[in-house]
Amino acid sequence: MDTQVADTLLGSLIDGRYRIRGRVARGGMATVYTATDERLERTVAVKIIHSAQGPEGRGFVERFTDEAKTIARLTHPNVVAVYDQGTHAGRPYLVMEYVRGRTLRDVLAERRRLNPDEALAITEQMLAAIAAAHRAGLVHRDVKPENVLVAEAPTGGVANLVDSVVKVADFGLARAVEASAHEEQGNQLMATVAYVAPELVTDGHADPRTDVYSAGIVLFEMLTGRVPYDGDRPVEVAWQHVDRDVPVPSTLVPGLPKALDDLVARATRRDPGARPTDAGALLAEVQVAREDLGNPNTRTAVLRRVADEPAVAQPTMVVAAVQPVERPAWARLPEGGSRAGRRRAAPEADDVWSRLAALRTQVLGHPQGRLAVAAAVVVLGLIAAVGGWWVGVGRYTVAPQLVSLSKAEAEAQATRAGFVLRYADPRHDEQVPKDAVLAQDPVSATRIQKGGTITLTLSLGPERFPVPDVVGKEYELAATDLADAQLKVVKGAARYDDSLPAGVVVATDPKAGTEVKPGDKVTVILSKGKAPISVPNLVGKNLTEARGILARLGLVLVEPPTVKESDKPKDEILGQSPADGTGVEKGAQVRLEVSQGPPLVVVPRVIDLPCPQAQQVLQSQGFPVTVQFDPNGIARFQSPGENSQVPPGTPVTLGCL
Template identity: 85%
Template sequence: MDTQVADTLLGSLIDGRYRIRGRVARGGMATVYTATDERLERTVAVKIIHPTQAPEARARLAGFLERFTDEAKTIARLTHPNVVAVYDQGTHNGLPYLVMEYVRGRTLREVLAERRRLNPDEALAIFEQMLAAIAAAHRAGLVHRDVKPENVLVAEAPTGGVANLVDSVVKVADFGLARAVEASADETQGNQLMATVAYVAPELVTDGHADPRTDVYSAGIVLFEMLTGRVPYDGDRPVEVAWQHVDQDVPAPSTLVPVLPKVLDDLVGRATRRDPGARPTDAGALLAEVQVARDDLGNPNTRTAVLRRVTDEPPVAQPTMVVAAVKPAERPSWARLPSDGGPRTGRRRAVPEDGQDLWSRLVALRTRVMADRRGRQAVAAAVVVLGLVAALTGWWFGVGRYTVAPQLVSLTKAEAAAQAERAGFTLVYAEPRYDEQVPKDAVLVQDPASATRIVKGGTITLTLSLGPERFPVPDVVGKDFELAEADLANLKLVAVKGAARYDDNLPAGVVIDTNPKVGTEVKPGAKVTLILSKGRAPVSVPNLVGKSLTEAREALTKLGLVPVENYKDSDKPRDEVLGQSPSDGTGVEKGAQVKLEVSKGPPLTVVPRVIDLPCPQAKQLLESQGFPVAVQFNPNGIVRFQNPNENSQVPPGTQVTLGCL
């Protein structure tokens, strides 16, 4: 049975402020939760370092927390639209945590798992924003050290959700976290490679050195994966993958996807040179090269050539390979990079080339429109239409797009999925929990609750029941009481000493039996009685089989044991002992009962009537039934008497005497 323990942090309040609502993801160094900032009433993400990542020694733990705090302060000062903002930091139960901006969307890893690979305009749109974030960190003196798809978040775009990747906002997370954990690991465990081997730079493998060019290499591997749907190296062990980065050049993406243009091969090749000195100096330099590459891809000749190659190639998993440069002016203002020009602050009145004031021209236009009756009607109609649009928009966002959540609690998983599908809702599943009342795989909790307002086609989170929590009684026979008690405590069971008894095989103080028996499933907190051995008993039972009952009684009485007799049919002589329990050699204490199986003797045989028969005939009849015959007086006479008498019950083989005259 696969036993999962509920996450104890769910529902807890951290630092008197952050209420943990749900678990988002669990990585190698930390777990991320969604939480409500009860002070500011907003949803945030809380990242808590795993206990295994924090040093065990108290002095080293203090140093780790100091480094973690310093890194958190540095990250918090890193303000950029493509960087996940850090709001707060602290410790909870001795474990450091960060409070960060909650980004609604998916990780790049989840996008790639769904799409396998991206077309070039999507890949470069994401890559530019990644580099913009990393470049801001490099300018602030930070090196990410763990650039990978899991640390790249693709936020929902107003123009079409995460499916519209060109307009999606990309945010990079975990700046400086690997550095703080790595510094702690160096003190406690020696130099360890705190990076993901699929994206690790060669210099990190060989000498543990990291600078902005290390992030450039990892970013180049991420671009390679977005374009090809796979990482360049794999192996049976992580160390084999890491050393391939040292010993081999990253292949050109077009070797795996032939339709890709050479400019993308050059871009990946420049970023993933094994020699750090041959790479762009930092993410900002690589970003400039990416923007030049996008301009090249936007060239009509290049675009036509790529389109022709796509047409000539056989179908693949993603046939859309059209590369269209997205110029800064075409990106929505909320998604522009800092270098795009972005929205300007402050106002100034635009002046056309002829020098006429724009405001004056607008006033003149209004005067001309309002002077004409049809113009006034058009303006009135436009106002009415805008009013209707505003009203309908208000109704839609306030009421129209909502419905009520269905009742899914207590339904089975299959029933809930069918009902949600019929109503057009999407289901996600939280960590399941044990429950004594709700059967396994039935819905225990739903969020939002039934009859609560929810957007049509929205998402409902279900918590399924694992059923009653049960633990099998472990096999503790042969263990000392203390060890058996510890084994039971680990399974939330309570050990109780039962009555001890003698045992020929196990020494005193050792468990010889349990109640309930080993393997029986019991509730958490159930009591398990442990029966302990008193060692070998002082009296050894003698061998009584084959002896008469009288001899057996005398032998047992001398040893202070009590015979208990049970007669049974047997062809053995009457009162002969046929069996015993306990067997001979078994240790018992004085006063113990010894059960004896005693023979009733052979079954009796009925003597037939032979009186008045000729003596030879009577003798022949008796002998045929197994009776020996003794004849008195005249052997050829008539039988006048017999002993035993007719119809007497006698043991087989009893002699019959005949009197013949």
């Protein structure tokens, strides 16, 4: 039987002001409640961070407070406003605007995917909110459908997504809790990694282009009904963002316009430098795409392409004209006017000319009117002069010198001067270090419009690559591979090899895998096949015997052989080079290591001892004993004599009388 635990916060009063009325949602980082602000008598949302996300200690609380202050200064109609912050029972909380509606995740769960016009309408408002954050120096870091709220439309309900109000929540909250070591695993983490930018996976770096990537993935999901990657573990999903390009939406939903494919591809490029610089730049591209899709010819073509597509939840309108007049001023989209708006009904041409003629007669027929016209002409002349100066000179400045600066230095200098940077494909250079500016367009000191765009080419540093492994290949194939790698091939002296046939590469200099630069020389050593003579196994043989064996085979012993201490008998072979079985030519040299014999031992004095006792002393030290004359007599002489140094096991003769 399932047991539901009561929420002890329900009905409680926080900070003497906020009465908790109900729980809205619980996520990996926090739980959201509806509450009544009893001071201002309004409904608010209270987000309380889980205790696992808020370590005890002043460090986390101070960091959370700083983030809350930054978010509270962010005012925009598409941003969920933050009213207050504090701590309750040691847990930080935020008091936010209460938005009546659903999350984009709830909408997608119901609809699976959206038609292009709905997806672009939501993306526009979402990017408008994120762009405001970017202008304030704030990066969201966790853009996903769970943080996008679709409020009730001004016309009522949320069925008409084109006319719904979209708000983005949790700005900066991910950074405020990222130090917690107890983040929950599961659906929350899976949702996050589905939208994570490659640079966050590889080096943890986040900037406005990180939010651009996540917004592109959200647009992809709205158009296709799924995220681009999935996997059994979150880490597998995260690394797919690093290793793979996001597929174009039309591969999953045939008939989608190419403009949407291009938009998603631009926003989700793995290289941050190839994406729009921030949410504002992507917003401009979304507005252009939406305006183009609003063209009647384009709309007809799209409708025709999607006629045979699988059905999706209603409504199924593909492209619909936006009706901004129905939206309140606080929720209007950030658009510069559509073609439809510019084509609104105007007075008929004849009516306009007749009104102008009447106005001319009225003005010029009065002295004050003529004076006003003369003043207007002077003002217009000044405006024209100033405008001409601005168009021809005033709006221009000179491009700064960015070549040789690091990428970070160039971006800082361009930002201070108000320029926009774009990046061309980088290239290698032997002199300019990696990530430094190799070239710029326009070049420094060239006239450029204020706030214009400068295209930078970054250096990849000196080009280095490993020598290809060509061992085992025939010379022609090996030479082709090395030449394709921009290396010069030099044929070295061939040598015998027991395993590779003649004409096959046995080695290269430098070896395979060595880092080289284009144009370096690589010496190729070819095999002469198996050598005519195999080196015999000489280990364990006597030096004299080894000399004879080598002489019969026509091999040369390097004299003198190397002598090493060993317990082996003197002149016994301990090692050899080349090893036995190695193929060599006649006259090849063979080096031997021989034993110098075991160390010498001292013969003890046993003279004047009874013969049996003397024999026992010698034998106990490893000397074989031979007794002459009377074995029961007294030892009168010994050979070798006392204190003689002899090899171990040397026989000793005793003379007993």
